[in-house]
Amino acid sequence: MASNFIDYVKIHCMSGNGGAGSVHFRREKMVDKGGPDGGDGGRGGHVILKGNRNLWTLLHLRYQKHIKASNGVRGSGSRSTGAQGQDVIIDVPMGTVVKDAETGELLAEITEDGQEEILYPGGMGGLGNTHFKSSTKQTPQYAQPGLTGKEGWVVCELKVLADVGLVGFPNAGKSTLLSVVSAAKPEIANYAFTTLTPNLGVVSYHDYKSFIMADIPGIIEGASEGKGLGLRFLRHIERNSILLFLVSADSENVLAEYKTLLKELKKYNPELLDKNRILGISKIDTQTDKDLEKIKKKLPQDIPVVFFSSLNLKGINELKDILWNNLA
Structure with a gap:
């Protein structure tokens, strides 16, 4: 039993990047100069901690050193927003405290079953070119890139409740x-x-x-x-x-x-x-x-x-x- 009780692990987490906005113009047979209709990029996936009353140790994280959420998808025409990146949920026992491995800053604390805390938020998706149309700029050739997700090493400590x-x-x-x-x-x-x-x-x-x-x-x-x-x-x-x-x-x-x-x-x-x-x-x-x-x-x-x-x-x-x- 002693070998299975793990109350301290160090893992690397990375949230997803946001998808880029789309530079796109409406093009239909009967519509002349349809204008910009580039959709927004999807949000990158979050890295989320979740309390799980069925866990009593951090053993399941011992050999999972790198955890990465997926990136958001680029926007497309017809103002279509790209799909969000898939969140990664890390189940931990109640009593888990997560700190930044370098600074020691407290990032999250799980004390209840089902409690969820976003450890690293995913990057926001970029705005498509439809947002940049104005009276002086009818055909904007620009869309925002998605924001980069966050990454870093964190320390998970279990304090028995x-x-x-x-x-x-x-x-x-x-x-x-x-x-x-x-x-x-x-x-x-x-x-x-x-x-x-x-x-x-x-x-x-x-x-x-x-x-x-x-x-x-x-x-x-x-x-x-x-x-x-x-x-x-x-x-x-x-x-x-x-x-x-x-x-x-x-x-x-x-x-x-x-x-x-x-x-x-x-x-x-x-x-x-x-x-x-x-x-x-x-x-x-x-x-x-x-x-x-x-x-x-x-x-x-x-x-x-x-x-x-x-x-x-x-x-x-x-x-x-x-x-x-x-x-x-």
């Missing part, structure tokens, strides 16, 4: 939690970086309600500088409504781990700290009640804190209640 993003160090229990509260089946093992790609799961709540939870690959200290899995997956956290920080109850210093996670997010993007945050203390089944009381005394007071165990399900319903109330 989810209501709740799980943030924590490797082995904090993120994958296990996701497997317990949803039907997702992430790989789980007792070693660092088991999760190499983001995993999404739909969490069922009361009265047929639900929300989406994302298991983001583990963060390590220095991730904002590219260490470990680094910047590659930190960007997925940007799209989550709530950040659920997970720290294992068997950590040597729960508060210090939480502060380290905050520091890495702040270095990457300070705006991430404006999101709603909840602190989850996982793996409480490994601790005695006395140990848990010690942990509680050293926890931050400015955010909701919930203790839970994915093994015996203790505190799971409370966790879901807190998440839902913060989403509502």
